[in-house]
Amino acid sequence: MASGGQGINKELSDLLNELWKLDVNRMKPGTDYKINLQGKAGFVAEGSNIARDCARAPLFSYVNENKLQSIDTYKYFINLLDNYEMSTGVAEQVTKEELQENDLFLDAILKTDVMKCAHRYLVSKGRASPDMGQFKKQLYAIWFKLYRRDKSGGEDSCGFEHVFVGETKHGKEIMGLHNWVQFYTQEKLNNVDYKGYKSRDNKDTPDEDDHVLNLQFSWKGLVKPVGSCFLGVSPEFEVALFTIVFLISDERMTNVKVKVDEYLLEVVVYRFGRSIGTSYPKLVSSNNRDL
Template identity: 75%
Template sequence: MARGGDVNQELSELLNELWRSDVNRLKPGTDYTINLQGRAGYVARGSNYARDKARESLFSYVNEDKLKSIETYAHFISLLDNYETSTGVSEIVTSEEMRENHLFLDAILETDVMKCAHKYLVSKGQSPSDPMQFKRQLYDIWFRLYHRERGGGEDSCGFEHVFVGETKYGREVMGLHNWVQFYLQEKHDHIDYKGYKARANKDTPDEDDHVLNLQFSWKGLVKPVGGSFIGVSPEFELAVFTIIFLVSTEKMTSVVVKVDEYMLELVVYRHGRAIGTSFPKLISSNNKDL
């Protein structure tokens, strides 16, 4: 798969089908409200200081009752406290945590989003047609532990990095590209939202946008910019990045797609046979050139 460049029409059509199938996506202004505030500034590499252009939280409101009433979100939330977020510290997976992983995968595999993704991957010869074998493939891609830091134990996995977040040597934030985790960490005063990232003031995103580039601090460390879907279901994110991971053998894959009103660059890094990291970058929305 080519890196970046022109819009990938085949994947755009597929991801729009997933988008239309995502009945568990929450509705901005109804199910949740965000407060974008100011445009975040430049942060020097290695610096842990960022001017705060957002005095208030990103999420003003989230309907947690609705969130927790949807099975895939409920199982997803149960996974977020299962990890030691410092790299270099070996993960210990308990039998209860393994059970939670399987319950989450069972739940998302029942959704139309994952059924559509599975059908496509089977058609491309990238996934087994048997649902249980496909589940094992997903487990290996997202939950199988691996060594992220040299000389350390099995300290990471794709799910932890992308959805939960990690810190490296106590100096930088890695991953944490999920809006539910962001909201919950913000609710407990662990995240300080610094503002949205855009190339110019005239490119202010809208508060109903489902994809944002953000700047924030977490555990006292600054993330200069991180791309995140907002309001989408966990099954949608898992489906999108699983597809890109499996249809490419490159160490790093970057593909440009048009999904709904958003022009996106979707980035996936491999870590052997698993996800190293994956995230969206917002290029434009509402036909605006960012």
Template identity: 75%
Template sequence: MARSQQANQELTEVLNQLWRLDTNRLKPETDYIISLQGKAGYVAQGSNYARDRARAPLFTYVNEDKLKGIETYLHFINLLDNYETSTGVSEKVTSEELHENRLFIESMMETDVMKYAHKYLVSKGQSSSEPGQFKRQLYDIWFRLYHRDRSGGQDSCGFEHVFVGETKFGQEVTGFHNWVQFYLQEKHDHVDYKGYKARDNKYTPDEDDHVLNLQFSWNGLVKPIGGCFIGVSPEFEVALFTIIFLMSTQKMTSVVVKVDEYVLELVVYRHGRSIGTSYPKLLSSNHKDL
């Protein structure tokens, strides 16, 4: 992706339109309540210890009627138990899981967010105007299996890494950048929130923020820092990162954009025709009411 101001300005406008169209986004203090608590400490590379600066869970409340009542969330949640979390362990995809993948893509295609993303990508020559072709493209980007650990079989895909999370060598958490998965894993005591990470000690997030940098452990393994959107719909994240992925041929793409009140660094790594990983980093916020 060109690093020109014009390119970033266009991307900013596109992503802000996605934001405006995301009517399935949950509202802070209404649909969910979080408790940020303390600032997370430093974790040495390779260490599996992080001091706990948050005695209580991150999520105090989530309106589960919304998670069960909005189709894209419902189909998204059905996918979260379809994967082996350890890299190096080959994935076995059942016909039922294939069907669940397709239902999720179909449900996203019905949203204004994904319709807009598709229209934009067609205008840029990055996607076919034929919906069936675009669905196959989404499938390849997010669900096509590939080798992450070269010692084993096809053990990973973009969706698993970004939204579900993986463990590497039984020693570290990789990926896991989704708030719904975080909430559900925390609810079942698999996630222990350790605190938030502020960038260069210059910016302190607040509990209305829709983007956070978090530290946590998952089944006893530490994620030193992970950026994730909070409250946004699954289709918003898929649309946003699909656009960045398709508009770049680089192995790693990093763009800084202002979406609503947030200045974000959006990072996407390519793994052939698929996403290797993608995540947001919160740089700053204007703290205005949404």
């Protein structure tokens, strides 16, 4: 794939901007959700779970619950968030009901224009079968196939759990949890405590209308010194983006720079065999004047 200025992958950027325009289920900042950025997060020593709280209030001051419950892709996504053991090393026990929930979610996102566009692109690159049923099986393997992340236990993890739900390593370290809906859900349950935002590479201050945020938080007593996630985007947009980056590269780690809407992002995807190990966006800058 050809890259443009500043190492930006133009082909992928063009595709992702098409997906961005198709993402009709994306929440509108200031209307469907409101965030309270508060202070800039401080330094956390490696291995420490002590962080200065630079944000006394939650990150999300408002989210349109009606949309979360009435739009199928959000509704079925939320049903998946309580299906996993938090700690690695503890084998997952998948019930028949949970398998059905996985199916319902994939069926819902595959009906969207976002995923149909992603599918067409992957077919054109020879990375997916034209048959939608085969593509669904491929998505299932990438996101829901269980694997052993911790060698001491059984099959304890999958791409969906790590990226969207989050998990802990030996009860001492937060891994994953790169999804805004899960973050909001856990904030409501008082499991997540937002500590403040992290500066981007160009040291500017985030905007409350931003759709991507680098942040610091604690989850059930453990601190994540720096994490990153999209804000307001639909589940299908994230699945499409990370699936595309995963499938177009055979590298163990793929790090690609793209410009989506007004955001300059690094999209990072690690593979775990034929599944996703982790994937997340890293905000480099926003607003066209910064590019």
